Amino acid sequence: MSGVLELLRRQRVLPVLRLPSAAQATAGATAMFGYGLRVVELTATTPDWAAALRDTRRAAPRGTLVGLGTVTSGALAIQAVEAGAQFLVSPWPAPDVRAVAQNAGLPFLEGAFTPGEVAAAAAHGPVKVFPAHVGGPSFLVSLRQLLPEADLVPTGGIALEAVPDWLRAGACAVGVGSDLLRPGAADRLRSLLAAFDEPTEEAR
Template identity: 35%
Template sequence: MLKHEVLSRLTETKVVAVIRGSNAEEAIALSKAAVQGGIPAIELTYTTPHVQKVFEALAEEDVLLGAGTVLDPETARHAILAGAKFVVSPHFNEEIATVCNRYGIPYLPGCMTIREMVKALEFGSDIIKLFPANNFTPSFIKSVNGPLPHVRIMPTGGINLNNIQDWLSAGAVAVGIGSDLNKAYAAGGFDAAVELSRKYMQQSAQ
């Protein structure tokens, strides 16, 4: 899949499930629940032990797989070779950007300031992850797009069913959701995570 195709799918999808499992088995179950609930993009975080197993388990699923919590270029390359079609980090890292550019993979770095965003743009980032988004309000996107109208923002952290539509209406090209899925899975198991995923997709389509 070419870089522009991945970016198009991310912006069409609008919802990316950020999967953090206490182990590979939990991450696989959470990912499959999200897919069954209609979320077509999954970010597998490198905080999950043995995350390689999760990539392998989802290889045949009809889902856009990405890697999250990528902190260094070595991890970025590992993720890409494991099948990640996009790479996400909580910060901006020039070396990660270089690796992603080399392989033609979108890099979505976490940024909070205009300075960080401009630097990320200079290194080829097409979508900026606003993280943690719970430190901001949706109006922040409009404030950024004033001086930087071409910046595309994906807020992550603090997104829930009550505010997802506010962020999308404010101009977010997509949102990252995660902690809610873990809570639903812990409280009600697989079916609860599937149902919550469906609700997120319904909200994003309004």
């Protein structure tokens, strides 16, 4: 799990590619690698997702990781492992998926929303806080006050421009979907992260 976390902390944005075809998912992932991102999440809601996963793995540069999200059952997790997923993500608490990931030696980001769910998931590893837009960055601040050591990845309804707000709220990385595929997204992402990295007046 440490490898995925290290890469996520560096890139700070996790592309979550929920697309209408396997070809579009593969093309989207390739675009993300072109941005310099090294961890990409495809989703099991994409038709023929297994083909998208295999094709993306073949095209992926060395040192990148391709995972599958929206993994909601142990059976689906097994299929994902067989298709070559390098990490798994669930949208909600899914102990059966966790068991498959552990048996396969794969990292797992478990979905959670309530403080109790987040605490339970954080005991095993990083947590996908979903749907994050419902609570907003202030909700993440509250979660971090309760669980300061937790690695939280808010996902769901987050626009690219809002990424710095979530990072300031304590996110390990931020899941972003379709906004990353819009024209000019690469430049917007670089600009936003560069601005986030600039020291504040207090720190100067």
